[in-house]
Amino acid sequence: MDHFLYRDGELFAEDVPVTELAKQYGTPCYVYSRATLERHYTAYTKAMGKHPHLICYAVKANSNLAVLNVLAKLGAGFDIVSVGELERVLAAGGDPAKVVFSGVAKQEAEIARALEVGIHCFNVESEFELARIQKVAAEMGQQAAISLRINPDVDAKTHPYISTGLKENKFGISFDDAISAYQKAAQLPNLQIIGVDCHIGSQLTEIDPFLDAMDRLLFLVDELAKLGIELKHLDLGGGLGVRYQQEIPPEPDTYAKAVMEKIQGRNLTLVFEPGRSIAANAGILVTQVDLLKDNGHKHFAIVDAAMNDLIRPSLYNAWQDIVQVKPRIDGLQANFDIVGPVCETGDFLGKNRELNLKPGDLLAIRSAGAYGFVMSSNYNSRNRAAEVMVDKDQHHLIRARETVSQQIANEYLLPN
Numbered sequence: 185m186d187h188f189l190y191r192d193g194e195l196f197a198e199d200v201p202v203t204e205l206a207k208q209y210g211t212p213c214y215v216y217s218r219a220t221l222e223r224h225y226t227a228y229t230k231a232m233g234k235h236p237h238l239i240c241y242a243v244k245a246n247s248n249l250a251v252l253n254v255l256a257k258l259g260a261g262f263d264i265v266s267v268g269e270l271e272r273v274l275a276a277g278g279d280p281a282k283v284v285f286s287g288v289a290k291q292e293a294e295i296a297r298a299l300e301v302g303i304h305c306f307n308v309e310s311e312f313e314l315a316r317i318q319k320v321a322a323e324m325g326q327q328a329a330i331s332l333r334i335n336p337d338v339d340a341k342t343h344p345y346i347s348t349g350l351k352e353n354k355f356g357i358s359f360d361d362a363i364s365a366y367q368k369a370a371q372l373p374n375l376q377i378i379g380v381d382c383h384i385g386s387q388l389t390e391i392d393p394f395l396d397a398m399d400r401l402l403f404l405v406d407e408l409a410k411l412g413i414e415l416k417h418l419d420l421g422g423g424l425g426v427r428y429q430q431e432i433p434p435e436p437d438t439y440a441k442a443v444m445e446k447i448q449g450r451n452l453t454l455v456f457e458p459g460r461s462i463a464a465n466a467g468i469l470v471t472q473v474d475l476l477k478d479n480g481h482k483h484f485a486i487v488d489a490a491m492n493d494l495i496r497p498s499l500y501n502a503w504q505d506i507v508q509v510k511p512r513i514d515g516l517q518a519n520f521d522i523v524g525p526v527c528e529t530g531d532f533l534g535k536n537r538e539l540n541l542k543p544g545d546l547l548a549i550r551s552a553g554a555y556g557f558v559m560s561s562n563y564n565s566r567n568r569a570a571e572v573m574v575d576k577d578q579h580h581l582i583r584a585r586e587t588v589s590q591q592i593a594n595e596y597l598l599p600n
């Protein structure tokens with residue numbers, strides 16, 4: 185359930201007509217709902233109830249400072265994958281002590297900065313990384329809290345590009361090597377082992393793969409305890425899917441209950457790293473129909489957003505709902521491909537959408553709050569879209585549209 189609903193024949197973002205936002209900020213423009221972000225985050229915290237937990241929002245899903253700030257104010261932790269994301273969390277008022285640092289190859293400078301600000305822990309993905317973190321921590325005379333990211337080799341049953349917990353994926357330490365990696369970590373004087381984690385993929389629509397992964401992690405927890413290595417937390421990563429079309433992913437509540445049941449009295453804090461399930465349906469991408477084109481085979485609606493603004497349809501053939509901000513019946517009723525102006529055949533936002541359109545109409549691409557703006561680019565020297573946050577009947581520009589001069593400013597000609 186989100187806060188983009190129709191009222192009196194037009195789409196609203198919370199209490200603001202989307203037409204008003206388009207008029208004020210121009211298109212294409214990302215619009216986020218604060219209430220939806222808050223609701224999605226608190227769905228996790230409520231579900232966890234009194235069980236010790238840390239909900240670390242995956243910054244990669246949407247790293248806008250205002251988005252991070254809304255979550256920080258609710259007490260969220262953050263899952264980061266770069267020092268850039270760390271700086272964003274800090275700038276947004278996030279608590280470094282609630283930050284977990286994932287990623288397959290953290291650089292020394294990134295590790296040093298994370299130690300300097302005192303993050304919660306590093307999710308370590310290889311023995312090589314163990315050695316690297318040990319080296320940096322020793323140089324700084326610090327203890328680094330670590331958790332090992334285990335690749336449990338379970339099938340997340342999602343798109344192959346966003347599946348991360350299979351043997352053939354680059355992520356994590358293989359299950360078979362896990363115990364020996366922990367034993368090695370235990371020998372390193374500047375590391376403090378505190379947890380275990382996994383992240384098996386994104387947009388999961390079933391709970392079973394999570395529970396299979398959890399079984400494997402709990403097996404490790406118990407085996408490690410026998411060896412005298414007591415873990416304090418179990419981090420199941422992110423990955424809970426959202427409804428883009430017909431899929432009905434489990435609610436955080438159902439997921440959390442199943443997880444808590446499995447943990448069976450073990451004294452473990454539960455950590456989750458949700459990204460998409462918090463941000464995706466908290467955002468839409470608003471775009472304007474520029475012109476309608478019929479080549480005799482196909483109707484195209486050429487809009488002012490393109491693959492550079494939202495790459496998910498082109499990259500994963502992902503389906504996102506496209507709705508008319510003010511539905512009409514007096515335009516051209518047809519089966520449209522909604523395409524952008526970029527010079528690529530793959531530049532589409534949706535195919536075969538039955539709509540009634542006129543040039544100038546506004547469309548909203550739903551579920552665009554996660555992996556939308558963050559994956560945008562300047563391809564074709566297009567400027568990045570503006571981002572706006574709606575908060576009840578208020579709206580705020582939270583990132584201005586880029587200008588061409590900003591694009592040009594960081595480039596240099598050769599001296600002669």
Ligand SMILES: Cc1ncc(COP(=O)(O)O)c(C=O)c1O
Nearest residue numbers: 242383386422423457458459460
């Ligand atoms: C390590 C890690 N944690 C969390 C996430 C967030 O995943 P999602 O947005 O599917 O919840 C990702 C992205 O897939 C990830 O790689």
Ligand SMILES: N[C@@H](CCCC[NH3+])C(=O)O
Nearest residue numbers: 244346386387496554555
């Ligand atoms: N970018 C992907 C999700 C990747 C998750 C990051 N590990 C998507 O849009 O679906």
